[in-house]
Amino acid sequence: MTGATAAASIAGPALAAPAAPAVAEYDGWWQVPPGLLTRAQLAELEFPRQPTQVAGRVWMDDFRGRRVRLLVDLYRPQTCLPTTASAAQLRAAAARATGRVYECAKCGCRPERSLAGEPLCQVCRHIQRLRGQQEEARRAQRHAAECVAEALAEPRAVILHAVRNGAPPTPSGRARPPLSARIRAVDAANGRALLDVTVSLVSPRARLRDPNAVPAADVTEEVIAVLGGRTLIYWSDDTWVLRQAVRHDWPQREYAHQGPRLVAVQNWSTSWRAQLTTKGERIPAWHPGTPDRLWLHLTRIAATVTAPAETNDPRGPGPTVGEVPE
Numbered sequence: 001m002t003g004a005t006a007a008a009s010i011a012g013p014a015l016a017a018p019a020a021p022a023v024a025e026y027d028g029w030w031q032v033p034p035g036l037l038t039r040a041q042l043a044e045l046e047f048p049r050q051p052t053q054v055a056g057r058v059w060m061d062d063f064r065g066r067r068v069r070l071l072v073d074l075y076r077p078q079t080c081l082p083t084t085a086s087a088a089q090l091r092a093a094a095a096r097a098t099g100r101v102y103e104c105a106k107c108g109c110r111p112e113r114s115l116a117g118e119p120l121c122q123v124c125r126h127i128q129r130l131r132g133q134q135e136e137a138r139r140a141q142r143h144a145a146e147c148v149a150e151a152l153a154e155p156r157a158v159i160l161h162a163v164r165n166g167a168p169p170t171p172s173g174r175a176r177p178p179l180s181a182r183i184r185a186v187d188a189a190n191g192r193a194l195l196d197v198t199v200s201l202v203s204p205r206a207r208l209r210d211p212n213a214v215p216a217a218d219v220t221e222e223v224i225a226v227l228g229g230r231t232l233i234y235w236s237d238d239t240w241v242l243r244q245a246v247r248h249d250w251p252q253r254e255y256a257h258q259g260p261r262l263v264a265v266q267n268w269s270t271s272w273r274a275q276l277t278t279k280g281e282r283i284p285a286w287h288p289g290t291p292d293r294l295w296l297h298l299t300r301i302a303a304t305v306t307a308p309a310e311t312n313d314p315r316g317p318g319p320t321v322g323e324v325p326e
């Protein structure tokens with residue numbers, strides 16, 4: 001509608017009578033843009049308006065997605081006529097309606113629409129929600145740091161990085177299956193390199209091969225000697241690649257009461273970063289790139305367990321101080 005008005009003003013005065021403005025149709029409240037009010041909301045404005053011209057309609061769907069029932073008409077306040085109430089009448093009405101608040105308790109803005117319940121404007125309500133989500137993220141951050149520290153401290157744990165190398169795509173752009181897998185590992189205790197092999201995933205007679213890759217049989221012994229029987233710490237699907245490249249009885253489970261286990265850290269890394277979008281969604285962490293860099297990342301995470309927490313609690317930091325038990 002705004003576009004049409006703008007086009008008309010550019011083209012000069014229109015000769016034909018202006019058409020009735022289109023009524024927008026919505027399949028639910030989530031679609032309704034801000035600025036459209038119901039009849040009841042018009043009446044609750046600080047300076048109430050009459051429902052003059054319908055600007056939008058909210059419908060209810062049936063299970064086939066057909067609009068079956070009109071839920072409510074919506075109005076644009078600036079195109080609706082004021083009610084007939086005088087200033088004196090509005091003042092008297094305001095004195096009676098003590099539940100209606102037209103000032104945000106937090107930022108002091110003064111909306112024309114009354115603030116129901118807790119008198120907070122939309123922005124302050126949004127900030128309050130984000131702060132709550134940040135506190136929740138903070139708790140998850142502490143937990144992730146403890147989990148990472150625990151994994152790094154396991155005797156003889158290694159950091160595994162296993163990725164597949166694909167062939168260049170076909171001339172038509174179709175992806176080809178991977179040719180090899182590079183398997184690297186560093187010692188979780190000190191970041192020292194323990195293993196770096198590239199295993200071929202295709203037959204030695206295949207037309208496309210990775211020239212740097214060796215047959216799995218040539219390195220299986222070495223890989224098992226380094227990784228076998230140890231807790232494997234990795235990003236997300238490295239053990240899947242490892243299994244594909246080197247056949248061995250690798251540990252199966254992430255949770256073992258004793259003995260070597262599998263520890264995927266991607267989610268912990270994301271939790272530890274605890275970074276949110278302005279919508280409150282968790283921002284996923286990225287792989288640091290190489291096994292020794294992943295080791296550095298994890299040692300930094302683990303170091304925050306004992307680092308003093310930024311807290312105003314005079315009793316000082318501590319994993320359970322001031323926390324509500326769950």
Ligand SMILES: [Zn+2]
Nearest residue numbers: 104107121124
């Ligand atoms: Zn506010």
